[in-house]
Amino acid sequence: MSAAPDQARLAAIRRCRHWIFDLDGTLTHPVHDFDALRRELGVPDRIPILEHLASLPVARAEPLRRRLDAIETAACDRAMPRPGAATLLAWLRRSGSRVGIVSRNSHASVCRTLVAAGLGGEFDPSDLLGRDEAEPKPSPAGIQRLLDSWGAAADDAVMVGDFLFDLQAGRAAGVATVYLDWDGDGRWAGEADLVLPGLTWLPPSA
Numbered sequence: 303m304s305a306a307p308d309q310a311r312l313a314a315i316r317r318c319r320h321w322i323f324d325l326d327g328t329l330t331h332p333v334h335d336f337d338a339l340r341r342e343l344g345v346p347d348r349i350p351i352l353e354h355l356a357s358l359p360v361a362r363a364e365p366l367r368r369r370l371d372a373i374e375t376a377a378c379d380r381a382m383p384r385p386g387a388a389t390l391l392a393w394l395r396r397s398g399s400r401v402g403i404v405s406r407n408s409h410a411s412v413c414r415t416l417v418a419a420g421l422g423g424e425f426d427p428s429d430l431l432g433r434d435e436a437e438p439k440p441s442p443a444g445i446q447r448l449l450d451s452w453g454a455a456a457d458d459a460v461m462v463g464d465f466l467f468d469l470q471a472g473r474a475a476g477v478a479t480v481y482l483d484w485d486g487d488g489r490w491a492g493e494a495d496l497v498l499p500g501l502t503w504l505p506p507s508a
């Protein structure tokens with residue numbers, strides 16, 4: 303069980319006007335079986351899938367990338383929103399905040415996942431960045447690209463995610479980081495400014 307969130311930090315994060323989210327596992331329940339993906343694509347243990355593909359010669363990597371795209375796309379239609387996702391996005395819309403997504407998945411799968419989860423209407427398509435629009439997390443490139451396009455300062459922005467790379471990308475971009483610790487194990491709490499057990503804590507009515 304997670305400890306009560308730091309109320310001062312929570313209040314500071316609620317004042318941010320630019321919100322960047324991870325998608326799979328953050329706004330939606332995770333649909334990807336990464337162990338099965340690794341076996342299918344022949345990715346060695348402990349090496350991230352995208353980084354492994356990037357290390358291969360083009361002729362070997364290309365068919366694997368196409369296979370990855372196909373597997374991702376097939377999984378999208380099973381996407382379900384996490385509890386509180388729609389309420390959080392509606393609050394951000396009402397308060398005039400900008401929202402975007404930075405994902406290690408493809409742009410097409412991000413769009414399809416949002417539609418399946420009923421969240422597609424909450425985002426401007428140009429604010430959805432997949433692995434082909436910016437260097438993937440943990441690089442801060444996607445976050446920085448959104449901040450640049452919004453004319454936003456890093457100290458008025460927050461990155462919300464459920465995985466180490468989300469938090470590392472946020473830290474490297476200089477934005478506040480929120481770790482959604484769904485399992486309550488505190489695994490990456492040291493990388494985040496705020497640890498929350500779920501999205502329902504973020505709107506002020508929670």
Ligand SMILES: [Mg+2]
Nearest residue numbers: 324326327465
């Ligand atoms: Mg995730």
